[in-house]
Amino acid sequence: MRFGIVTFPGSNCDQDLRYVIEDIFEIEIDMIWHKEKFKNNYDAILLPGGFSYGDYLRSGAIARFSPVMDSVIEFANNGGTVLGICNGFQILMEAGLLPGAMKVNDNLKFVCKHVKLQVENDRTPFTRKLEINQILDIPVAHQEGNFYIDDAGLKELKANNQIVLKYLDDSENPNGSIDNIAGICNKKRNVFGLMPHPERASEEILGSSDGKKIFESLISYLKEGVN
Numbered sequence: 001m002r003f004g005i006v007t008f009p010g011s012n013c014d015q016d017l018r019y020v021i022e023d024i025f026e027i028e029i030d031m032i033w034h035k036e037k038f039k040n041n042y043d044a045i046l047l048p049g050g051f052s053y054g055d056y057l058r059s060g061a062i063a064r065f066s067p068v069m070d071s072v073i074e075f076a077n078n079g080g081t082v083l084g085i086c087n088g089f090q091i092l093m094e095a096g097l098l099p100g101a102m103k104v105n106d107n108l109k110f111v112c113k114h115v116k117l118q119v120e121n122d123r124t125p126f127t128r129k130l131e132i133n134q135i136l137d138i139p140v141a142h143q144e145g146n147f148y149i150d151d152a153g154l155k156e157l158k159a160n161n162q163i164v165l166k167y168l169d170d171s172e173n174p175n176g177s178i179d180n181i182a183g184i185c186n187k188k189r190n191v192f193g194l195m196p197h198p199e200r201a202s203e204e205i206l207g208s209s210d211g212k213k214i215f216e217s218l219i220s221y222l223k224e225g226v227n
């Protein structure tokens with residue numbers, strides 16, 4: 001099994017993600033520089049958190065045009081599993097692989113803290129080792145994490161069961177996201193983006209290992225091939 005982790009100028013969680021995938025799960029990885037294109041020979045492509053292009057214009061709006069994104073889009077369209085964490089999620093939305101957009105947090109501040117999440121859909125490649133309504137403790141760290149989608153889009157997300165993770169309640173919602181949405185998938189379920197950082201909660205020494213279950217889900221899906 002081999003994963004690709006894409007690094008953009010300004011990514012800052014790529015090495016944390018590499019550590020979890022390579023050192024904890026012992027899965028081979030390639031670090032893919034954003035100027036490269038890749039062939040469809042990966043089991044999963046991961047887009048890490050960070051401040052690609054300094055978050056100029058809007059988070060992810062410039063990274064979306066990096067050459068590697070042609071390969072990411074092709075990979076996703078061919079059914080490849082793609083995980084976007086925080087800035088990675090922002091880039092996936094800008095690239096049109098996930099619906100919606102991010103606004104600046106409603107308190108206009110960068111927020112960095114542990115939050116409680118609730119699993120809304122456990123039938124995805126990224127959550128199959130979790131249970132519906134399970135509560136997770138995973139940190140967030142962002143300034144543009146206020147997920148927005150119009151009424152029609154929200155209805156569609158709900159109708160297709162694309163809301164995968166929610167902040168547990170309004171008091172756990174760190175940014176003002178509509179409907180407390182913390183993570184969504186595409187209709188086909190092979191692309192998943194979330195604002196919390198599972199790679200920062202993959203060992204007990206970090207205060208929580210709940211994030212590890214996201215990677216365990218993905219790896220088990222790739223081995224077993226069913227949701």
Ligand SMILES: NC(=O)CC[C@H](N)C(=O)O
Pocket residue numbers: 048049050051052055059085086087088141142143144145
């Ligand atoms: N850790 C991250 O990926 C968050 C950074 C992100 N660009 C922001 O909204 O602030």
